[in-house]
Amino acid sequence: MTETDATDHRILTILQKNGRITNAELAQRVNLSASACHRRVQRLEQLGVITGYAAMLDRRSLGRPTTVFVEITLSGQATELLEGFERAVRAIPDMLECHLMAGTADYLLKLVVRDTEDFARIHRQYLARLPGVAQMHSSFALRTVAETTALQL
Incomplete structure (x- = not known):
């Protein structure tokens, strides 16, 4: 776990809610000078705590209001x-997430689609067409x- 303090947590909490905030406004909200705040954000980026901005x-407004969860069980567990x-699942359009699971299914996918x-x-x-699929439940x-996308700090 990366060393972060209460000020870093305040910075991260604010950035999770508003990644477009100016450095000057962020610095003011966390009671730092603009240069000190900028150094902290850069450090958090370099450490990989902040992985990007989006x-x-x-x-709904983009025509994909329907969320579908797909549970997939494979025919085996061989590494290949x-x-x-x-590799194949990464090519699926409109897939937001794919998780290797422990439990009843091997993988859980989250897709957003227009309709059924x-x-x-x-x-x-x-x-x-996914390789090795034994069962699929949607x-x-x-x-x-x-x-939310915000982690509780």
Whole structure:
């Protein structure tokens, strides 16, 4: 774990909520000089605590309002099978996340799609062609109750 202090945590908390904040405003909010604040942010970036900056998009306004979770069980656990699956799964469009799991499924995917027809297309073109798949179960989210990208510090 990287050494961070309370000031670093305040900086990170603010940046998670507003990555476009100016350094001057950030410095003021954490009671540092602009140069000291800039050095801290640079240090956090160099340490890999801050891995990047991104714009958060409204999926609904971009025509992808439907979230689908896909549980995948593979036919085996050989390294070659896992690596082949992981290479292939990275090519799926509209996939936001893929996690290797412990539990009933080997992988859990999170996709965003236009509708059930769009998901059927992705299923035919990509999911059904993934190597080593023994079982696949898809679940459609009815409503997102809570969602965040911010880690509690």
